[in-house]
Amino acid sequence: MSAGKKAKTANLKSEAADKQQVERLSSLPAQPQPVGQFPRIRMRRNRADDWSRRMVAERRLGPQDFILPVFVKEGGAKREAIDAMPGVSRHTIPSLIELAEQAAELGIPALALFPVVPRELKSGQAEEAYREDNLCNRAVAALKKAVPEIGLICDVALDPYTDHGHDGVMEDGVILNDETIDVLIRQALGQAAAGVDVVAPSDMMDGRIGRIRDALDAAGFQHVRIMSYAAKYASGFYGPFREAVGSKSALGRGDKRTYQMDPANGDEALRECALDVAEGADMLMVKPGLPYLDIVHRVKQEFKMPVFAYQVSGEYAMMKAAAANGWLDNDRVVLESLMCFKRAGADGVLTYSAIEAAQLLRS
Numbered sequence: 001m002s003a004g005k006k007a008k009t010a011n012l013k014s015e016a017a018d019k020q021q022v023e024r025l026s027s028l029p030a031q032p033q034p035v036g037q038f039p040r041i042r043m044r045r046n047r048a049d050d051w052s053r054r055m056v057a058e059r060r061l062g063p064q065d066f067i068l069p070v071f072v073k074e075g076g077a078k079r080e081a082i083d084a085m086p087g088v089s090r091h092t093i094p095s096l097i098e099l100a101e102q103a104a105e106l107g108i109p110a111l112a113l114f115p116v117v118p119r120e121l122k123s124g125q126a127e128e129a130y131r132e133d134n135l136c137n138r139a140v141a142a143l144k145k146a147v148p149e150i151g152l153i154c155d156v157a158l159d160p161y162t163d164h165g166h167d168g169v170m171e172d173g174v175i176l177n178d179e180t181i182d183v184l185i186r187q188a189l190g191q192a193a194a195g196v197d198v199v200a201p202s203d204m205m206d207g208r209i210g211r212i213r214d215a216l217d218a219a220g221f222q223h224v225r226i227m228s229y230a231a232k233y234a235s236g237f238y239g240p241f242r243e244a245v246g247s248k249s250a251l252g253r254g255d256k257r258t259y260q261m262d263p264a265n266g267d268e269a270l271r272e273c274a275l276d277v278a279e280g281a282d283m284l285m286v287k288p289g290l291p292y293l294d295i296v297h298r299v300k301q302e303f304k305m306p307v308f309a310y311q312v313s314g315e316y317a318m319m320k321a322a323a324a325n326g327w328l329d330n331d332r333v334v335l336e337s338l339m340c341f342k343r344a345g346a347d348g349v350l351t352y353s354a355i356e357a358a359q360l361l362r363s
């Protein structure tokens with residue numbers, strides 16, 4: 001027998017032996033499985049060690065997931081604390097630049113800017129919203145110059161500028177839709193001229209995305225992106241923000257339920273988003289955040305485009321108040337809540353915890 005033939009025979013023999021062994025094993029009676037005990041599949045195996053938890057984690061949180069909302073005021077005292085938002089301040093432009101440098105250094109991609117407008121500049125028609133040299137536009141220009149590597153997002157809405165605190169112009173108690181959009185366009189053009197990267201209409205007027213897009217394009221601002229507050233709910237969770245920008249006392253009677261959404265509605269959020277997508281929004285936002293994660297999830301599933309969520313002032317205040325009482329572990333709930341946004345499908349979160357979260361993730 002040649003060497004080649006021998007080897008072939010040996011192979012055949014061992015294959016037969018393997019087959020026999022398999023048959024023997026599979027004819028053994030199945031091991032008795034005590035019902036409800038000693039499960040063969042143990043989900044805890046993958047959780048047993050830090051390395052293996054990291055290995056199977058479905059997502060990772062990083063500073064690139066955060067957008068930091070900031071408040072800017074006129075000069076005077078360097079910065080002012082906000083009672084209901086411990087750790088958050090109203091900044092002057094110079095102190096805001098320091099904060100922007102810190103955020104950029106931590107890897108946070110963008111700031112969302114909110115001006116605190118002096119009462120005497122507020123009016124029925126919100127003219128201050130589009131004054132070329134207003135606080136918001138000056139802050140944008142200064143930030144762009146000092147920290148060009150961080151993205152800047154500006155709210156487009158009239159509430160900081162109206163004497164009644166509503167997001168639009170009002171007549172006989174009614175917020176006028178189309179007349180408001182005329183003012184929003186001028187506001188957005190002013191922000192674009194100052195150098196803003198993203199305009200974020202947060203007013204909830206119908207049709208404003210398309211009209212703002214057209215106006216930006218006609219004026220040569222094709223590169224300015226639109227992040228639409230597409231599904232924005234009439235929420236009690238905005239309370240501390242209204243204190244921070246001083247639109248709360250101005251709002252006095254009335255609420256925003258004739259333009260912001262009813263918390264009972266989910267399907268309606270998809271219609272709102274579909275309209276804004278059709279009108280040219282580059283990014284969508286859902287607001288508030290944690291109580292509306294179902295909406296975040298549905299919007300991401302439906303539109304497959306960048307979706308952001310806003311963990312609003314009241315959500316921040318709840319966590320900080322409980323932590324201050326020793327009832328919650330601040331660092332854990334901050335990171336856990338932000339991870340939950342990602343799990344729901346958000347591409348990023350506007351959060352007042354952006355700096356602390358980025359620092360926690362670094363350490």
Ligand SMILES: NCc1[nH]cc(CCC(=O)O)c1CC(=O)O
Pocket residue numbers: 155157158159167202203237238239240241242256311312313314
């Ligand atoms: N259009 C204004 C605006 N833009 C962002 C917030 C709230 C943000 C927060 O609560 O953190 C609000 C308040 C409101 O609609 O009354």
Ligand SMILES: [Mg+2]
Pocket residue numbers: 204205206207230272275276
């Ligand atoms: Mg809409």
